[in-house]
Amino acid sequence: MRRREYLYLVAPSVLVMFGLLVIPLVRTIQWSFERVRYGSPGTFVGLDNYRDALTDPRFGSAVAFTVVVTIAVVSVLVVGGYVLAVLVNGLGKMRPIVLGLLLVSYVVPGLIGGTMFSWLFNDNFGGIVNQVIRLVGLPEVLWFTDTWANRGLVAAAVVWSMIPFAMLVILAGLQGVPKEMLEAARMDGAGSLRTHWSVIAPSIRGVLGFVTLISIMDVLRLFDQLIPLSPQAVQIGNESLVLYIYNRAFLDGGQQLGLGSAMNVLLILLIVVMLLPFIRDTAREGRS
Amino acid sequence: MRTPATGPRLSPPSLRRGPLAAASTALVLVGLTACGAGSRTATSSAAEVPCEVEVAEPTTVNVLAYNSSAIDPFTNTMVASCTQGDLTVAHEPIDFDGQTQRTTATLAGEVGTYDVLETYGYIIPQLATEGSLLPLDDLVETYGEEYDLGALNEGMLEAMSYDGQLYAVPMQAQMFVMAYRQDAFEELGLEPPTTFAELREVSAALQESGQFEYPLALPLLASGDLATAYDAALGSLGVDYVDPETMTPNFDTPEAAQALEELKSLVPFMDPQVTTFDQPSVQQQMYNGDAAMAIMFSGRMNDLTLESNTQYAADFGFAPPPTVGEDGAQYSALSVDGWSIPTNSAVDPEVLFEVIATSVSQEASEEAVPAAFPARDGAVSEDSSPYAAAAIDAIDNAPAAEPFPWTAPIANETLPVVAQAMLDQITVEEATARMQEIATGVLADY
Amino acid sequence: MxxxxxAQRPTTTQGRDAGRGRAKLPTGxxxxxxxxxxxxxxxxxxxxxxxxxxxxxxxxxxxxxxxxxxxxxxxxxxxxxxxLDAFVNLWQTTNFYQYLGNTLVVAVVSTVVALVIGLPAAYALSRSPGWVSVALLVAALVFRALPRTAVVLPMYEISRSLGIYDTTLALALALVAINQPFSIWLLRNFFAAVPKEIDEAAMIDGCTRFSMLRLVIIPLMGPGIITAALFMFLFAFQEYLTAVILTDVSSATVPVFIATQLGQTLPLLQQAGAASLLLTLPVFVFAFVAQKYLIAGLNSGSVKG
Structure with a gap:
């Protein structure tokens, strides 16, 4: 391809990405060195915001919480998505309907899905889950105030909203796997697990990598679900990084825009570190 | 166990809404609201009062006001009455958090998106010092007589003022009121408590009766209402956040610790997840018969008296809130709600003021009873509503407000500490020491 | 079920290589x-x-x-x-239909724009492996992972100063930028699945690079484009954080509206629930229609990595 052609083809996209993403990013970096609030000019304070962020114990606990949730949720997403995809793939005429039903939770916005989810667990709204728990005689679970119960609740809500995507992409990947291989795995009882593990899953490695990558990105940004599902996230140590940034910097009328921006920059660094393996792969693949 | 009332109800059967009645209501609504803007909820009626505001060109006035049964009548009057000629008054339903968020956003721009803001005494000083709100004294001068603004309560006008200038036209006052289940109280021979000590006794009795596992419900949301609750307890013990004379915070006083201890003493009688309850959750606790007592703002009380909301509507009694100590002010907060004009509105302030004045007119205020406690003197009497007597008592015995610009920032920044203390994550001494430090930091800016 | x-008989929905009409497989x-x-x-x-x-x-x-x-x-x-009172009240007493309209406009506009500028770029990236392409791909990867607040808060300030705050245009533009990286990634993989020889053949036949792209390549990857479009549309339709920061009274979307209703009391809370369902309903239908294309599209090379 001639260089001119390449330029013409790429230019609009590059302009949009750089104009609408890089310029705002530069602004964020600039703010991160200032003491600033919306609508008024800031004053340069050097690395103060970064120092504030890094010495705040809440920041550390938010990082820990976010990383742990990301690892746990992504594992469930990949394994669960795989199992669901295999099950759905085995369906006949029912497949489109089942697939349509399973996609519903993916298309509901996170905040709203989170709220619907919370009503299942909240006694003030007649939470059905608690009724069932009572019915079978299990002890009461404090879904919103107990740290681990709440973590389970939040993780479940995130899995609920994201597993359809994982399932869908893996299902698409399974279409490329020879039918005989899948049939064999389905019929051969004890050996089927091994077939999946050692033959089928490796053959769609690329797909699984893609699912993992997208899931990591999305769970690291966890925010929407926490608003309805964790009303006292701060107190029970279930504050995600984005929620922390939102709480610290923007809840109070954007008074701490500088601090919030510094935290955003740190979060971006964390994301880049977690994505490094994928970035390396991309670079390698792009050159070939 | 709790048994829902299945016996004969107090309301005549003809008033009970069957499916047919519901359907016909829906049809009537279709007819009435075929077009037009604004918020008209099915349960609230909008008073149509004369609104003679004239505009030279088509003008839209955007109103930002959260929904509650006490605020809605005023908002709805404004929308229903003043949308005429070239003037459109627009309002969309929004919850309280939404209002807070939007207020910040609209005031940050050079030209705001809203032209009339619902404000309350607590945030007036802060917004006024920032220059976000228009002083209204001249407009009151001009239009006072036409809209009979002289009848607005003196104290409420003061609550909407800062540094000698008026920043909002008061529409109503809200104060804490206690709602309780009269049926359960009668059965157990209990009286509404007047002190926290009695509150604990009554709660224990209700708990022992086996009818209520957690008889008391308070809005103690750790990211919001808890700040108001702690301030109310402090106020009841006669202490302010800050001594304005010496500019020193009061969190090192014994009362600051006592207020925390007293709030914590109620924990055994409340749902274990009470620190996630906002006022709507507390209403649900009462609607569902989970709690037998609740203390929250009077503006939320009318909802409890409606058969359409709960089967227990007829069972609720109302009383003034108890005092924290033996005597003194009640565990309460007096909050005056009003209408403000943001300085960054593009609409002519005279037009906006007339729209506001219309919504607090005599006629409109009378229509707002019993859901609200209007700012016009004499609008509420003891028999205006089931909870009017309690509200009148409560308004006289609430702790005085702290009309200073540092009040809101101190409340916001100390809130996480109060929450930690409530949840036993830190001791009361640690909490008060930390709050003293935070408040001293905030005061350094003033 | x-x-x-x-279920055992392979059907056409099971992919192109399903071995239609083949006899029952041995059952193990x-x-x-x-x-x-x-x-x-x-x-x-x-x-x-x-x-x-x-x-x-x-x-x-x-x-x-x-x-x-x-x-x-x-x-x-x-x-x-x-x-159905809650639905009637919602329709009567709020501007729900207007929010729904805004949401649709934003979703459609941002999808179309993202495709129009994303397609040529993705094609170029798939055909020209140099370091520029690698850099752009890595940039797209990082942009896809950015926390929203890092770009949307400055966007708020920028849109204010350009006078486009609270317009569907501003929101649609923001979403084009935010969702563009994902679409480029997806589309690039689709293009990669189309053999280069087709390009060459078409160019020999006298097509220019651009007409060849328009007339030959793009029609070839129909399902891929539909898949990318569906994802763009979905992302825009659901977006909350960007919308809440860039819109207010005149261009709010349904998720923004619903988010301001969740702290309401009865009966408005039921109304909020009704709004949530009404938002879910179109996407419910959408999910049924879309699943076929999503599978076909994702299968045709996108995610084989």
Whole structure:
């Protein structure tokens, strides 16, 4: 391809990405060195915001919480998505309907899905889950105030909203796997697990990598679900990084825009570190 | 166990809404609201009062006001009455958090998106010092007589003022009121408590009766209402956040610790997840018969008296809130709600003021009873509503407000500490020491 | 659930290489009996999963059609006379249809724009492996992962100063930028699956690079483009954080509206539930229509990595 052609083809996209993403990013970096609030000019304070962020114990606990949730949720997403995809793939005429039903939770916005989810667990709204728990005689679970119960609740809500995507992409990947291989795995009882593990899953490695990558990105940004599902996230140590940034910097009328921006920059660094393996792969693949 | 009332109800059967009645209501609504803007909820009626505001060109006035049964009548009057000629008054339903968020956003721009803001005494000083709100004294001068603004309560006008200038036209006052289940109280021979000590006794009795596992419900949301609750307890013990004379915070006083201890003493009688309850959750606790007592703002009380909301509507009694100590002010907060004009509105302030004045007119205020406690003197009497007597008592015995610009920032920044203390994550001494430090930091800016 | 026989017979929905019309495959060492039992078990598991996945939506739907005084009863009421009051009130007393309109406009505009500028770029990246392409791909990867607040808060300030704050245009532009990286990644993989020889053949036939792209390549990857478009549309339709920061009275989207209703009391809370359901309904239909294309599209090379 001639260089001119390449330029013409790429230019609009590059302009949009750089104009609408890089310029705002530069602004964020600039703010991160200032003491600033919306609508008024800031004053340069050097690395103060970064120092504030890094010495705040809440920041550390938010990082820990976010990383742990990301690892746990992504594992469930990949394994669960795989199992669901295999099950759905085995369906006949029912497949489109089942697939349509399973996609519903993916298309509901996170905040709203989170709220619907919370009503299942909240006694003030007649939470059905608690009724069932009572019915079978299990002890009461404090879904919103107990740290681990709440973590389970939040993780479940995130899995609920994201597993359809994982399932869908893996299902698409399974279409490329020879039918005989899948049939064999389905019929051969004890050996089927091994077939999946050692033959089928490796053959769609690329797909699984893609699912993992997208899931990591999305769970690291966890925010929407926490608003309805964790009303006292701060107190029970279930504050995600984005929620922390939102709480610290923007809840109070954007008074701490500088601090919030510094935290955003740190979060971006964390994301880049977690994505490094994928970035390396991309670079390698792009050159070939 | 709790048994829902299945016996004969107090309301005549003809008033009970069957499916047919519901359907016909829906049809009537279709007819009435075929077009037009604004918020008209099915349960609230909008008073149509004369609104003679004239505009030279088509003008839209955007109103930002959260929904509650006490605020809605005023908002709805404004929308229903003043949308005429070239003037459109627009309002969309929004919850309280939404209002807070939007207020910040609209005031940050050079030209705001809203032209009339619902404000309350607590945030007036802060917004006024920032220059976000228009002083209204001249407009009151001009239009006072036409809209009979002289009848607005003196104290409420003061609550909407800062540094000698008026920043909002008061529409109503809200104060804490206690709602309780009269049926359960009668059965157990209990009286509404007047002190926290009695509150604990009554709660224990209700708990022992086996009818209520957690008889008391308070809005103690750790990211919001808890700040108001702690301030109310402090106020009841006669202490302010800050001594304005010496500019020193009061969190090192014994009362600051006592207020925390007293709030914590109620924990055994409340749902274990009470620190996630906002006022709507507390209403649900009462609607569902989970709690037998609740203390929250009077503006939320009318909802409890409606058969359409709960089967227990007829069972609720109302009383003034108890005092924290033996005597003194009640565990309460007096909050005056009003209408403000943001300085960054593009609409002519005279037009906006007339729209506001219309919504607090005599006629409109009378229509707002019993859901609200209007700012016009004499609008509420003891028999205006089931909870009017309690509200009148409560308004006289609430702790005085702290009309200073540092009040809101101190409340916001100390809130996480109060929450930690409530949840036993830190001791009361640690909490008060930390709050003293935070408040001293905030005061350094003033 | 499907009968086991129907399920075992490969159908056209199972992909292009499904071996249509082939005889039944051998059923493995355990014989047909075990196979049937396993099939039933698998279907039961799937049915339970479907029910669980739908339960939040179903429970909300129940609460919305209950009369207000039993809507959120604890323990919940299971017998009631259903009513649609919440939907009627929502439609009558709010500008819900306007928010729905805004949401659709933003979703459609941002999808179309993202495709129009994303397609040529993705094509170029798939055909020209140099370091520029690698850099752009890595940039797209990082941009896809950015925290929203890092770009949207400055966007708020920029849109204010350009005078486009609170317009559907500003929101659509922001979403083009935010969703562009994902579409480029996806589309680049689709293009990569189209053999280069086709380009060359078309160019020899006298096509320019651009007309060849328009007339030959793009029609070839129909399902891929549909897949990318569906994802763009979905992302824009659901977006909350960007929308809440860049819009206010005149261009708010449905998720923004609903988010401001969640702290309401009865009966407005039921109305909020009704709004949530009305938002879910179109995407419900959408999901049924889309799943076929999503599978076909994703399969045609996108994610083989």
């Amino acid at each position: 499907a009968s086991s026989e129907a 060492p355990r014989g047909p009996h075990t196979s049937r039992a396993r099939k039933v078990a698998a279907n039961v598991v799937l049915a339970v999963v479907c029910l669980l996945m739908l339960s939040p939506v179903l429970w909300t739907a129940f609460s919305v059609i209950k009369p207000t005084n039993v809507a959120f009863l604890n323990p919940p009421a299971f017998t009631f006379t259903p009513t």
